[in-house]
Amino acid sequence: MDLRLLLFYFLFLPSALGHFPSSVSHDVSCLLEFKKGILSDPSGLVISSWTPPQPPESNHSGAAAPACPSSWNGVSCDASGADVVSVFLDGLGLRGEIKFATLAGMRSLRELSLSGNFLTGRLVPALGSLASLHRLDLSGNLFYGPIPGRIAELWSLVHLNLSCNDFSGDFPTGFQNLLGLKELDLRSNGLRGHIGLVLSHMRNVEYLDLSGNEFYGGLLMESRNLSSLANAVKYANLSSNKLSGSFFSSDSLRLFRNLEVLDVGYNQLSGELPSFDSLRNLKTLRAGKNQLSGLIPEELFRSTMSLTELDLSGNRFTGKYVTFCIPLHMI
Ligand SMILES: *[C@@H]1O[C@H](CO)[C@@H](O)[C@H](O)[C@H]1NC(C)=O
Ligand SMILES: *[C@@H]1O[C@H](CO)[C@@H](O)[C@H](O)[C@H]1NC(C)=O
Ligand SMILES: *[C@@H]1O[C@H](CO)[C@@H](O)[C@H](O)[C@H]1NC(C)=O
Numbered sequence: 001m002d003l004r005l006l007l008f009y010f011l012f013l014p015s016a017l018g019h020f021p022s023s024v025s026h027d028v029s030c031l032l033e034f035k036k037g038i039l040s041d042p043s044g045l046v047i048s049s050w051t052p053p054q055p056p057e058s059n060h061s062g063a064a065a066p067a068c069p070s071s072w073n074g075v076s077c078d079a080s081g082a083d084v085v086s087v088f089l090d091g092l093g094l095r096g097e098i099k100f101a102t103l104a105g106m107r108s109l110r111e112l113s114l115s116g117n118f119l120t121g122r123l124v125p126a127l128g129s130l131a132s133l134h135r136l137d138l139s140g141n142l143f144y145g146p147i148p149g150r151i152a153e154l155w156s157l158v159h160l161n162l163s164c165n166d167f168s169g170d171f172p173t174g175f176q177n178l179l180g181l182k183e184l185d186l187r188s189n190g191l192r193g194h195i196g197l198v199l200s201h202m203r204n205v206e207y208l209d210l211s212g213n214e215f216y217g218g219l220l221m222e223s224r225n226l227s228s229l230a231n232a233v234k235y236a237n238l239s240s241n242k243l244s245g246s247f248f249s250s251d252s253l254r255l256f257r258n259l260e261v262l263d264v265g266y267n268q269l270s271g272e273l274p275s276f277d278s279l280r281n282l283k284t285l286r287a288g289k290n291q292l293s294g295l296i297p298e299e300l301f302r303s304t305m306s307l308t309e310l311d312l313s314g315n316r317f318t319g320k321y322v323t324f325c326i327p328l329h330m331i
């Protein structure tokens with residue numbers, strides 16, 4: 001070997017190696033920072049097992065510490081043992097304030113699930129850097145503040161559940177980029193936004209729960225703005241919001257070819273209902289507690305429909321079916 005090359009190796013290689021994290025991997029240092037936010041852990045599962053791995057110096061065999069701490073409760077590693085792919089800490093009664101910025105840069109993280117704890121904190125734009133995230137479930141906690149727009153950079157996202165928290169502010173734009181998003185559950189928060197705009201940004205969402213928020217506006221939209229969502233959605237729950245104005249037009253409603261459940265109850269929708277003739281898969285329709293008027297569409301009572309539950313109570317309908325409507329359940 002060329003002497004200069006040898007000299008180069010001797011002089012520079014050790015220092016180059018020195019730039020690698022000396023004892024813990026990037027993922028481990030992120031999770032150790034994340035753990036600092038957990039102030040109370042009644043089961044002891046997280047605090048006790050999430051301890052820094054022994055530095056390699058203490059092991060005379062010279063083997064490096066494994067990059068992914070597979071012995072930590074709730075942490076799963078990829079097949080090579082190098083990266084953390086999942087953090088699952090559901091229902092442990094954890095309390096504290098999560099600093100989501102600590103997780104930025106966990107490039108292989110596919111799942112983050114903290115559902116059913118007493119955790120608080122705000123989402124930060126840096127969450128948008130979790131490029132591999134498929135599943136984000138923060139439901140049933142005390143998280144608050146707006147949903148940052150950079151969440152729309154999570155292109156791998158399939159399942160987003162932020163339900164039952166205190167999220168507020170305007171629904172972010174950019175959801176039209178989340179082509180893989182199949183389940184979006186934002187139930188019971190304080191989120192705002194024009195429902196027409198929100199629905200027109202949905203692409204392939206099959207399960208959509210926006211109930212119990214402050215979405216406003218009517219459902220009368222241009223069909224082309226609704227066609228992506230209408231093609232995909234099976235479950236749509238828009239109940240208990242501040243919707244007002246008209247229901248979907250006949251032309252739009254016809255596009256919802258896969259729709260099985262539609263709940264728009266507890267809003268202030270007015271005007272007449274369109275024809276439901278083409279919605280052959282519709283099993284549940286709830287539109288109770290609105291200001292809808294006119295005749296109840298007759299096809300809702302035909303056996304050609306799959307309808308098993310109908311609630312149109314608390315409206316201003318007229319005509320021959322009206323006496324059945326306070327409330328009407330057909331099983
Ligand atoms: C040292 O590393 C080897 C190989 O990874 C492992 O089997 C052994 O348990 C380690 N010993 C200690 C004291 O950590
Ligand atoms: C979201 O989380 C809540 C509470 O944990 C759960 O009941 C609900 O089924 C979840 N939504 C979806 C779409 O899985
Ligand atoms: C829609 O959501 C509300 C409250 O969030 C819930 O009570 C209702 O059962 C849901 N509707 C359907 C049809 O699942």
Ligand SMILES: *[C@@H]1O[C@H](CO)[C@@H](O)[C@H](O)[C@H]1NC(C)=O
Pocket residue numbers: 196197200220221222225
């Ligand atoms: C439909 O989409 C177009 C273009 O994106 C927009 O300009 C228009 O306001 C939308 N219409 C409704 C009713 O949302």
